[in-house]
Amino acid sequence: MANGAGTRHRVILALETSCDDTCAAVVTNVGRIRSNVIASQGLLHARYGGVVPEIASRHHLELIDAVTRDALERAGAGFDEIETVAVTRGPGLIGALLVGLSSAKALAAVRRLPLVPVDHLHGHVVAGTLGPEPIDPPYLALIASGGHTFLARVDDPAAYTVLGQTLDDAAGEAFDKGARLLGLGYPGGPAIDRLARDGDPNAFDFPRSAPGELDFSFSGLKTALLYTLRDLGDHEAGTRQADIAASYQRAIVEALTRRTAEALEREGLERLAIGGGVAANSELRTAVRGLGVRVWAPPLELCTDNAAMIAGAARFLEPLAYPDYLGLDAAARHSA
Amino acid sequence: MSLLGLDTSTAAAAACVLRDDGEVFEVAPDAAALTRPPAHAGQLMPAVADVMRRAGLDWSELEAIAVGVGPGSFTGLRIGIATARALAVASGLRLRPVSSLAALARGIEETDPGSVVLPLIDAKRGEVFAAAYDGGEKLWAPFAARPEKVAERVRGADFTPLAAGDGSIRFRGVLETAGIRVAPDNSGAHVVRALDVCRLAAAAPGEPPEAVLPEYLRAPDAKPQ
Ligand SMILES: [Zn+2]
Numbered sequence: 161m162a163n164g165a166g167t168r169h170r171v172i173l174a175l176e177t178s179c180d181d182t183c184a185a186v187v188t189n190v191g192r193i194r195s196n197v198i199a200s201q202g203l204l205h206a207r208y209g210g211v212v213p214e215i216a217s218r219h220h221l222e223l224i225d226a227v228t229r230d231a232l233e234r235a236g237a238g239f240d241e242i243e244t245v246a247v248t249r250g251p252g253l254i255g256a257l258l259v260g261l262s263s264a265k266a267l268a269a270v271r272r273l274p275l276v277p278v279d280h281l282h283g284h285v286v287a288g289t290l291g292p293e294p295i296d297p298p299y300l301a302l303i304a305s306g307g308h309t310f311l312a313r314v315d316d317p318a319a320y321t322v323l324g325q326t327l328d329d330a331a332g333e334a335f336d337k338g339a340r341l342l343g344l345g346y347p348g349g350p351a352i353d354r355l356a357r358d359g360d361p362n363a364f365d366f367p368r369s370a371p372g373e374l375d376f377s378f379s380g381l382k383t384a385l386l387y388t389l390r391d392l393g394d395h396e397a398g399t400r401q402a403d404i405a406a407s408y409q410r411a412i413v414e415a416l417t418r419r420t421a422e423a424l425e426r427e428g429l430e431r432l433a434i435g436g437g438v439a440a441n442s443e444l445r446t447a448v449r450g451l452g453v454r455v456w457a458p459p460l461e462l463c464t465d466n467a468a469m470i471a472g473a474a475r476f477l478e479p480l481a482y483p484d485y486l487g488l489d490a491a492a493r494h495s496a
Numbered sequence: 497m498s499l500l501g502l503d504t505s506t507a508a509a510a511a512c513v514l515r516d517d518g519e520v521f522e523v524a525p526d527a528a529a530l531t532r533p534p535a536h537a538g539q540l541m542p543a544v545a546d547v548m549r550r551a552g553l554d555w556s557e558l559e560a561i562a563v564g565v566g567p568g569s570f571t572g573l574r575i576g577i578a579t580a581r582a583l584a585v586a587s588g589l590r591l592r593p594v595s596s597l598a599a600l601a602r603g604i605e606e607t608d609p610g611s612v613v614l615p616l617i618d619a620k621r622g623e624v625f626a627a628a629y630d631g632g633e634k635l636w637a638p639f640a641a642r643p644e645k646v647a648e649r650v651r652g653a654d655f656t657p658l659a660a661g662d663g664s665i666r667f668r669g670v671l672e673t674a675g676i677r678v679a680p681d682n683s684g685a686h687v688v689r690a691l692d693v694c695r696l697a698a699a700a701p702g703e704p705p706e707a708v709l710p711e712y713l714r715a716p717d718a719k720p721q
Contacts, residue, residue, distance in 0.1 A: 214570065214716035221574050225581055225706035239586060255571050258537055262575045265541050266582035270555050486541035 170243035171235065173267070174471035175228065177260030178252025178280045179307055180204075180211045181464065182223040186235035187471035189243065191290050194235035196461055196468040199223045206346040210336065211306075217255035224263050231467070242273060246474030248467075249277035250491035252307070257490035265485060274479035277488055283469035285312050285320045288433035288456040290472045295456040300429045302420050302448070305436030305464070306332030306347065309376050309416075311423045314433075318476040323423050324374025331412055331438045334378035338408050341385050342401060352405045353441050359406030364388055366411035374423050381411055409443055417447045424453055432456070439463040497559030498551065500583070501694035502544060504576030505568025505596035505617055506662050507534040511543035512690035513551035514698070516559075520691055521551040527686045530662040536575040544579070555587035562697030564596035564688060566711040567625035567638055568617045573710035581705040590702025595711065597638050599692040601629035604660045607685045612655040614676065616646070616663030617688075624663030625713060630655075640713045643667035647674030660685040 171194060176183040182199040201219050205211045232238065247264035250257055261277075268275040284303045288295035301312045301320065309332075310325035329337070332349060339348025344355065366384050369377040385408055389397045397404065416438075424432065433456040434448055440460045448455050462469060480488070503510045508525035515521065523543035548555075563580035566573045584591045600615035612635065617625040619640050626646050628636040636649075643663070647670060650657060659671055660679040665686060668678050679685040 208718055212716065212718050215718065217570070217574060218712075218716060221578055222709065224578060225585055228585075255574065258571060258575050259578045261537065262540075262578035263582040266579045267586045269541060269545065270583055270586035483542075483545055486545055487538045489535070489537040 171237055171241055172244045172246050172471040172474055173232070173242045174246040174467040174474060175224070175260040175264045176248045176465060176467040176470045177220045177224065177256050178248045178250070179256060179465055180216045182220050182227050183465060183467035184228045184231035185467035185471050186231050186237050187290065187468055189475055191294060191472060191475060193290055193468045194237065195231045196466055197227050197231040197234065198461060198466055199227050202347060209340055209346055213253045213255055216253060217259060220256050220259040224259055228263070239271065244274050244276060244474065244479050246276040246278050246471050248280045248283065248470050249488070250280060251494045252280055252492065254490055254492040257492065261488065261490050265488060269482060269486060272482040274481050275485040276474035276477050276479045277485070278470045278473045278477065281308060281494065282320060282473040284435045285314060286317045286473050286476070287435050287458050287462045287469040289317050290462065290468060291458065295431055295433050298429055299431035299433055300420070300423055300427060301433045301435060302416065303436040304331040304416055304438035306330055306336060308436060311374055311419060313427055313429070323427070324372065324376065324419060326376040326378060327371055328377055328379035331376070331378060331416060332436065334381050334412055335438065337382045338385055341382065341389060342405060349438060349441060352409050353443070355402050356406040356409040356443065359402030359404070361406040361410035363400070363403035364407035366408055368411055368415045368418070370415065370419065374419055376415060376419060378412065413441065413443045413447050416444060417451070420448060421451055424451065430454065435463050437464045498553055498557060499560055499562055499694045499697055500544065500548065500558055501562040501690040501697060502540065502576055502580060503564030503596055503599060503688045503690050503693050504536045504540060504572040505564050505566045505688055506530050506572065507532060507569065508687060509536045509539040509543055510688060510690035511540065511547050512694050513547045513553060514691065514694035515551050515553070521547045522689070522691050523547055524689050524691070525687055527682050527684065530665065530686055534569060534572055536572050540575060540579055558587065558589055560590050560592050560697070560702050562592040562594055562693050563708065564599055564693050565593040565708065566596050567619070567640065567713040568596050570710065570712060577708060577710055581708060584705040591705045591708045592697040592700045592702050593708045594693045594696045594700065595638065596688050597625060597627040598629065598696055600661050600688045601627065602632065602692040602696060603687065603689050604658060604679070604685045605629070605632070607679065607683065608658050612657040614650070614657040614659040616659055616661040618663040618666050619714070624667065626663070628657060638711065638713060643670040647671060647676060650674060650676055662686060
């Protein structure tokens with residue numbers, strides 16, 4: 161490891177633009193986060209009720225250089241200190257991914273630095289290996305966000321095995337769609353979480369579907385919510401909004417927690433890392449702490465999309481030397 | 497001093513070094529590249545590295561980087577501009593934005609000096625990005641329209657332009673029916689050349705890299721994913 165003064169590590173600069181957050185981070189090669197900058201576009205997409213790919217791509221391009229510079233400044237690092245550039249290659253919105261990938265390739269090429277293309281999901285899975293109290297394999301990762309919901313087994317942080325995943329909507333999508341039906345804002349997770357605190361989670365019975373062995377399905381849930389709201393009528397649905405939100409949230413959290421418990425049991429694992437934006441949900445955080453295993457629930461900025469986790473994964477991967485990555489393309493879909 | 501130029505406004509990826517001694521090192525795609533699926537991410541940086549290597553230049557020996565900012569393919573433009581901006585940031589250079597239609601026009605003029613030229617870049621959804629130039633002077637500011645509209649506008653003008661660009665290949669029928677001359681399909685005039693981006697940039701003032709953005713000319717489709 162090249163760290164001349166003994167305390168100063170050379171760093172990884174990572175970029176992440178797979179969805180609607182423009183992210184850059186500086187992380188040392190032993191996993192200390194020196195900066196983790198996230199420029200969220202959340203509100204921009206609010207009025208469309210979801211991420212608009214072309215709008216997201218345009219904003220990534222507007223923000224990427226400022227976010228990168230900010231990450232370097234906050235880390236107190238110059239270009240000369242960068243040892244490796246890491247970047248999300250996919251999965252995600254292709255136009256959005258290409259902004260970060262193009263920028264990362266060009267930054268690396270000028271200094272002939274090595275580049276590590278990172279699988280976005282791998283970043284989420286190993287986010288718990290960053291920071292002062294990193295999780296050690298073997299562990300189970302539950303990743304739930306607006307874009308993904310899956311369980312993965314990690315024996316070596318260089319890789320992961322998906323044990324189960326959603327067959328339709330992601331858990332975060334279920335929150336967003338539910339919030340929209342309830343007339344709450346976007347993103348829906350925090351809105352439902354807040355409202356649910358004043359409601360009775362057993363007031364309504366929403367389905368918890370459990371397809372396959374360890375898979376998830378959330379699409380039936382929003383349909384059930386739609387029917388419930390229709391049956392109640394506008395007035396009653398309005399007065400019982402907190403009960404509905406609490407029951408809806410309970411159904412999502414229980415579906416996630418039950419599968420997680422089954423996976424821990426089946427795999428004989430005793431450590432759990434949670435990640436993805438839904439990992440910020442207060443009821444989910446409480447519920448997984450009741451599973452009888454040690455839980456790593458990273459701070460929110462490492463749960464939602466961020467570049468520190470991309471640098472985190474890059475630490476365990478073999479970089480591509482200059483010029484081998486110059487022709488690298490983004491991959492919108494997961495190839496694993 | 498030497499310039500590096502690039503353009504990704506069409507399906508092709510173009511790069512060029514115009515060295516301070518006037519020597520040109522170029523990756524100039526042929527017209528066939530305009531109708532192939534775009535592969536900017538795969539082609540642009542290898543082309544940039546290639547022209548830099550052939551020119552024997554280090555990044556510190558460039559005066560500035562020039563980039564075609566469209567209008568054109570949104571994704572292509574973002575790849576080109578994100579690349580150019582990061583190259584400039586990492587090497588401490590300024591960026592010179594150039595209109596891709598102006599660069600295309602310059603190439604068309606070279607094949608037919610003296611005539612008014614109509615650079616047309618395919619804008620998808622049945623439209624083209626268009627402009628008109630006469631001897632390097634802009635007669636019409638860039639706009640997006642259906643080819644019939646462009647033909648109508650030409651009819652109302654007092655010139656018979658020569659059109660080229662991937663938009664003119666796609667809508668050759670409509671354009672020729674309206675009396676507009678269109679360069680043969682295999683003509684190099686259809687390609688936005690990075691050499692022309694460099695030439696136009698030679699006199700242009702530099703800008704801080706992050707100030708440079710695409711000239712979209714069209715609002716985004718507001719459909720959520
Ligand atoms: Zn994510």
